[in-house]
Amino acid sequence: MFNIIGLGLCDEKDITVRGLEIVKGSSRVYLEAYTSILMVQKERLEAFYGKELILADRDMVETESDEILRDADKEDISLLVVGDPFGATTHTDIILRARSLKIPTCVVHNASIMNAVSACGLQLYNFGQTVSLVFFTETWKPDSFYDRIKENMDLGMHTLLLLDIKVKEQSEENLARGRKIYEPPRYMSIPQAVSQIAEIEEIRSAGVLQPESTLAIALSRVGGSEHQRIVGGTLAELLAQPPEVFGEPLHSLVIVGKRLHHLEVEYAEEFAVNKETWRSVAQKAYGCALDG
Amino acid sequence: MFNIIGLGLCDEKDITVRGLEIVKGSSRVYLEAYTSILMVQKERLEAFYGKELILADRDMVETESDEILRDADKEDISLLVVGDPFGATTHTDIILRARSLKIPTCVVHNASIMNAVSACGLQLYNFGQTVSLVFFTETWKPDSFYDRIKENMDLGMHTLLLLDIKVKEQSEENLARGRKIYEPPRYMSIPQAVSQIAEIEEIRSAGVLQPESTLAIALSRVGGSEHQRIVGGTLAELLAQPPEVFGEPLHSLVIVGKRLHHLEVEYAEEFAVNKETWRSVAQKAYGCALDG
Numbered sequence: 001m002f003n004i005i006g007l008g009l010c011d012e013k014d015i016t017v018r019g020l021e022i023v024k025g026s027s028r029v030y031l032e033a034y035t036s037i038l039m040v041q042k043e044r045l046e047a048f049y050g051k052e053l054i055l056a057d058r059d060m061v062e063t064e065s066d067e068i069l070r071d072a073d074k075e076d077i078s079l080l081v082v083g084d085p086f087g088a089t090t091h092t093d094i095i096l097r098a099r100s101l102k103i104p105t106c107v108v109h110n111a112s113i114m115n116a117v118s119a120c121g122l123q124l125y126n127f128g129q130t131v132s133l134v135f136f137t138e139t140w141k142p143d144s145f146y147d148r149i150k151e152n153m154d155l156g157m158h159t160l161l162l163l164d165i166k167v168k169e170q171s172e173e174n175l176a177r178g179r180k181i182y183e184p185p186r187y188m189s190i191p192q193a194v195s196q197i198a199e200i201e202e203i204r205s206a207g208v209l210q211p212e213s214t215l216a217i218a219l220s221r222v223g224g225s226e227h228q229r230i231v232g233g234t235l236a237e238l239l240a241q242p243p244e245v246f247g248e249p250l251h252s253l254v255i256v257g258k259r260l261h262h263l264e265v266e267y268a269e270e271f272a273v274n275k276e277t278w279r280s281v282a283q284k285a286y287g288c289a290l291d292g
Numbered sequence: 293m294f295n296i297i298g299l300g301l302c303d304e305k306d307i308t309v310r311g312l313e314i315v316k317g318s319s320r321v322y323l324e325a326y327t328s329i330l331m332v333q334k335e336r337l338e339a340f341y342g343k344e345l346i347l348a349d350r351d352m353v354e355t356e357s358d359e360i361l362r363d364a365d366k367e368d369i370s371l372l373v374v375g376d377p378f379g380a381t382t383h384t385d386i387i388l389r390a391r392s393l394k395i396p397t398c399v400v401h402n403a404s405i406m407n408a409v410s411a412c413g414l415q416l417y418n419f420g421q422t423v424s425l426v427f428f429t430e431t432w433k434p435d436s437f438y439d440r441i442k443e444n445m446d447l448g449m450h451t452l453l454l455l456d457i458k459v460k461e462q463s464e465e466n467l468a469r470g471r472k473i474y475e476p477p478r479y480m481s482i483p484q485a486v487s488q489i490a491e492i493e494e495i496r497s498a499g500v501l502q503p504e505s506t507l508a509i510a511l512s513r514v515g516g517s518e519h520q521r522i523v524g525g526t527l528a529e530l531l532a533q534p535p536e537v538f539g540e541p542l543h544s545l546v547i548v549g550k551r552l553h554h555l556e557v558e559y560a561e562e563f564a565v566n567k568e569t570w571r572s573v574a575q576k577a578y579g580c581a582l583d584g
Contacts, residue, residue: 008401012309016300016305017306017307018306084403086408086411086416087407092413092555109306109403110308111402112407115403116378119401121384124406129418130417155443157421162417267384267388
């Protein structure tokens with residue numbers, strides 16, 4: 001059996017009991033290399049499982065899938081992934097490959113940012129499509145995210161923005177010379193995300209994401225750990241915060257839609273940079289009926 | 293500490309290691325009574341945890357929250373819920389109550405249908421808002437779900453439909469006489485859901501949900517267990533299946549949006565009632581470029 005096992009969001013204890021049992025019984029266990037985004041080191045996972053882990057980066061999962069799947073028709077082989085196996089990064093390719101080799105597969109689900117985002121107090125069923133925001137460069141500023149957010153906003157729905165991660169990036173020079181030297185990983189922070197949003201709003205001027213009257217909620221290391229940070233406010237308020245307010249990466253950002261319910265406002269108020277602005281924008285710009 | 297712990301989707305082994313440790317250390321553990329939708333009995337959970345569980349139905353969580361929260365400022369008290377604590381049923385009320393009593397809270401996330409739905413092969417980020425479909429009666433056929441699906445469809449997005457559950461229902465007579473006698477639980481099945489959809493399409497005639505050219509995927513008991521069933525086809529094909537094809541409740545239904553990617557088609561083809569119709573509708577009605 002080929003098993004893809006979600007590790008959840010925080011540390012070694014977020015695996016499910018079912019997942020842990022499968023790991024312990026597997027003859028080979030791969031760990032997808034986006035581990036840097038798990039809040040724990042490979043060694044700590046290995047100690048907890050009592051098992052050696054083989055690091056598998058994105059390339060390897062894509063190009064060496066047959067090696068990963070080797071003997072999976074006879075033994076349990078497992079691939080561990082952060083979050084859920086079908087979260088933001090999907091693993092359909094390797095499952096399709098297993099299918100074509102007639103290897104049975106098993107998926108062990110877990111929490112991912114796609115459902116844990118609701119920790120901010122906004123209702124999951126009020127979210128529209130999820131949108132990715134990539135790092136701008138001097139010459140490349142893809143702005144289709146703006147259209148996607150506008151589609152959600154026009155319907156009053158919230159938008160989860162997944163912020164870019166650059167892992168195993170090569171400098172242009174190293175790439176040109178074919179040197180496998182990688183830059184340190186980069187994670188887009190909330191202030192970067194909000195400033196990119198402001199840049200595109202300035203150009204497009206469709207009034208979708210207004211600094212003073214659009215509410216947003218920043219999440220970092222969400223998943224119930226003591227490292228979790230949730231910070232709400234207008235886009236302008238979030239932009240004005242010192243970076244340390246948002247904690248360590250990974251960050252995600254939610255743009256609040258107009259179908260906002262007063263219970264959502266109340267719940268998320270706890271996380272607001274400024275509770276008074278939070279309530280007054282919810283009332284005036286979002287038309288929420290609040291007490292007091 | 294007041295802990296709300298997600299149990300995941302299948303059985304006693306879907307709890308996370310973190311969640312299990314908290315359960316074992318709690319002085320009182322409540323189990324939200326929607327357990328009937330977990331695929332396992334209370335007794336089996338109790339044996340696995342080595343702990344007695346107190347059943348808490350929806351009413352109790354809402355009206356007796358202070359009793360549930362008693363001593364949570366001094367000891368660990370836990371409430372177990374199926375899926376994720378912020379899944380389809382949310383638990384914000386009791387967390388707000390805990391906050392107002394200055395009781396610290398901890399949420400242990402887990403998989404819920406809101407992210408595990410991706411097991412059907414459709415990408416989560418292509419889903420729009422989630423929609424609930426309630427049981428029609430002779431005199432009450434709420435059809436706002438149709439507008440919500442249309443909003444998603446107009447943008448090309450997939451829609452997850454959560455199908456109604458009736459637990460602790462009273463007959464009109466028992467209700468009138470104040471007798472606390474409850475009907476057996478009812479779960480909306482896929483054929484019921486599809487026939488309600490057809491009924492409203494017939495009335496509205498906006499062409500949003502066409503029997504022969506709208507693809508849908510039925511999911512039951514999703515979560516990686518051997519009981520999981522995933523069945524895809526046109527709405528007409530799903531309606532024509534004998535009920536046992538879909539397995540035991542709970543059922544959910546996904547309406548496939550036009551922004552369908554060929555990899556999604558390929559992955560989900562495995563689940564199709566008829567692979568040829570599946571591919572030809574994806575090509576002709578959805579404009580997917582497929583090989584062959």
